[in-house]
Amino acid sequence: DIQMxxxxxxxxxxxxxxxxxxxxxxxxxxxxxxxxxxKPGKAxxxxxxxxxxxxxxxxxxFSGSGSGTEFTLTISSLQPDDxxxxxxxxxxxYSTFGQGTKVEIK
Amino acid sequence: xxxxxxxxxxxxxxxxxxKVSCKASGYTFxxxxxxxxxxxxxxxxxxxxxxxxxxxxxxxxxxxxxxxTITKDRSAxxxxxxxxxxxxxxxAVYFCARDPGxxxxxxxxxxxxxxxxxxxxx
Numbered sequence: 001d002i003q004m005x006x007x008x009x010x011x012x013x014x015x016x017x018x019x020x021x022x023x024x025x026x027x028x029x030x031x032x033x034x035x036x037x038x039k040p041g042k043a044x045x046x047x048x049x050x051x052x053x054x055x056x057x058x059x060x061x062f063s064g065s066g067s068g069t070e071f072t073l074t075i076s077s078l079q080p081d082d083x084x085x086x087x088x089x090x091x092x093x094y095s096t097f098g099q100g101t102k103v104e105i106k
Numbered sequence: 107x108x109x110x111x112x113x114x115x116x117x118x119x120x121x122x123x124x125k126v127s128c129k130a131s132g133y134t135f136x137x138x139x140x141x142x143x144x145x146x147x148x149x150x151x152x153x154x155x156x157x158x159x160x161x162x163x164x165x166x167x168x169x170x171x172x173x174x175t176i177t178k179d180r181s182a183x184x185x186x187x188x189x190x191x192x193x194x195x196x197x198a199v200y201f202c203a204r205d206p207g208x209x210x211x212x213x214x215x216x217x218x219x220x221x222x223x224x225x226x227x228x
Contacts, residue, residue: 032213034215036151042221043221044151044215046216049206049214055216087151091212091213094153094167095143095153095213097151097152097153099150100150
């Protein structure tokens, strides 16, 4: 199985901050990577697919980059609605998720 | 708009089976693959398997092979996930999730059901 590791596990930030989350794959996954946002008690929401393609309806402050084994999700200016847990997912070979990064209020 | 509505919470004893349903609306059910993903308390999301809602083909994670069956009812636009021989470690929220690919699987998920909590306890 391809292992996905996110860092950090928890991130404290303020509204307006630029936030970056990193995701590393145990082997190359090309660009087959998605990012999701999940709030407590809710289903995940797709933000980014193909490493850098923004899902329709997702605010442009979210962006993704990377290829191969290292990827990043960036929120350019953190908004109150963005406090949540973020997961990366590889879909190069079946599907595996990272352990999540919780973005909390500083 | 696309909606996936799942059945309600279940409480099961060890060794029992559970069957969770996922009713789709707002799109042509048979055009997309439907996946099942679970999330144990405090754990990462875990892909379980999929069904091609058009031709009925299925693919399961090796972890669940032999214990899981995913089926569909085309007339009801509903997918089902049955998990057998339940153990306490199967306590989790189970999600159905639509694949954006047309008649094939990309293995990422653009719409999700609301989740169904399955609790396994003696």
